[in-house]
Amino acid sequence: MSESERVVLVDTDDRVATITLHRPEVRNALSMELMHALWDAVADAGADPDVDAVIVTGADPAFCAGVDLKEVSGAAPPSAPPRDAGLGPERDTNGLFRFLPVIDKPVIAAVNGIAVTGGLELALQCTFIVASERARFGDTHARIGVMPGGGITVLLAETIGLRRAIEMSLTGNFLTADDALRLGLVNHVVPHNDLLTFTRGLAADIVQNDQHSVRTLLAHYRRIDNAATLDEAHLIEGYMAEMWQAGTSHVAERRSDVTARGRAQAPPPA
Numbered sequence: 001m002s003e004s005e006r007v008v009l010v011d012t013d014d015r016v017a018t019i020t021l022h023r024p025e026v027r028n029a030l031s032m033e034l035m036h037a038l039w040d041a042v043a044d045a046g047a048d049p050d051v052d053a054v055i056v057t058g059a060d061p062a063f064c065a066g067v068d069l070k071e072v073s074g075a076a077p078p079s080a081p082p083r084d085a086g087l088g089p090e091r092d093t094n095g096l097f098r099f100l101p102v103i104d105k106p107v108i109a110a111v112n113g114i115a116v117t118g119g120l121e122l123a124l125q126c127t128f129i130v131a132s133e134r135a136r137f138g139d140t141h142a143r144i145g146v147m148p149g150g151g152i153t154v155l156l157a158e159t160i161g162l163r164r165a166i167e168m169s170l171t172g173n174f175l176t177a178d179d180a181l182r183l184g185l186v187n188h189v190v191p192h193n194d195l196l197t198f199t200r201g202l203a204a205d206i207v208q209n210d211q212h213s214v215r216t217l218l219a220h221y222r223r224i225d226n227a228a229t230l231d232e233a234h235l236i237e238g239y240m241a242e243m244w245q246a247g248t249s250h251v252a253e254r255r256s257d258v259t260a261r262g263r264a265q266a267p268p269p270a
Contacts, residue, residue, distance in 0.1 A: 008037035009059075010045075015052045016203040017045040018196065020059055027062035030099070030118055031071050033079035035089045039101055046103025052211055053203040054103070056126060057110040057196065063135065064119025069144070097149040100125050102222075104215045106206055110199040111135040112192065114174075121150030124159065127218070130202065131177045131186040132195045138174040158225075160185050216240070 009020040019041045021028035028034070038056075045054045058064055070076040091097045099122045100107060109115075109126035114136045123129050123137075139156065141148045148169075157165035160183040168175070177189045190198045206214060220240050227233035 006037075007031070007034040008041050010041050012045075012048070012051060014200075014204065015050060015207045016055060016200055017041075017048070017051045017053075018055045018057065018200070019045070020057050021064055022059045024059040024061070026068065027065035027114065028058040028119070029065045029068040030122070031068040031079040032082075034068075035099060036080050036083065038099065039088050042103060042107065043101045046101065046105055051105065052207045052214070053105055054107045055110050055196070055199050055203060056100075056107060056122070057199075058112055060112055061134075062113040062119075063109075063111040063115040064122055065114060066117035066119045066140070091149070095149075096151050096154075097121075098125065099150060104219065106203075106214070106218060108199055108203060110195050111137075111186070112195055114138070116140055116174075117144070117148070117152075118150055121148065121152055121155070124151055124155040129180075129186040130188045130190065130195065130199045131180060132192040133177050133189055134192050135177040135180065135186070135189070136174045137168075137180050137185060138172060139169045140172045142170060143172040156185075159183075216244075 007022055009022050011018045011020075019038065021034060021038065023029060023031070023034055030038075042054060042056070045051045068076070068079075071079060089097065089099050099118070106127040109123040109129040111123055111129055111131045113132070113134055115123045116136075116138045117140045120137055120139060139148070139152050141152065152169060153165070156168065159165075160168075164183060167173075175183070175185065177186065180186045181189045188198065188202075220237065223236050224233040227236060
């Protein structure tokens, strides 16, 4: 299969796997074939000992226009057969339809264009989001006449606040990249041509850290995200700190690197 025929492209360099949705002619709409390929690519990156961070992006001009409505409506035949439970995108035990498998490594969304409905849910299922100045975010479930199942009503409300999420869902109106930054939906907005360079720089910062610590912290953030109260969240953090074994810490050998990097990022005042 030629590169132009692949629905997902994977490039791994310096311990960072960049996964690109590659159906640009339909704005990277999520056909069953694409969803399966994306799931497999993220799962493979999660299992690869030579990968410490993952970036998910789209082939220009879009990040992802959501689920392929032609395929869902039956206007187009299924692009791939269904898979058995646990082998592909599916509804989790908590009810969330997962587009991505849960792996112990950070998955950064590099949103290069529109991220709409299922495409927005896909971005929200990533660890955090970096946006191009061309990015646009919208929930058009109500416009289409379907209900969300990939986390819009939970993940979006958690990220930007309940009332703003309700407004987005009921109006179907889009957020610009700058709006998304102001509301806390994305971590950064950068010039379009710098998107992958900037995001790979963040991934490199993660890769340079102690990976056992990175993965423990990531798992911890996921646990406290499910905590019912602040007291429960603090208790979970306390358990993590108390259970951290001295033998798993690499403070001594990493101290000089940590000090040098800290000074480079925050030099003392003149």
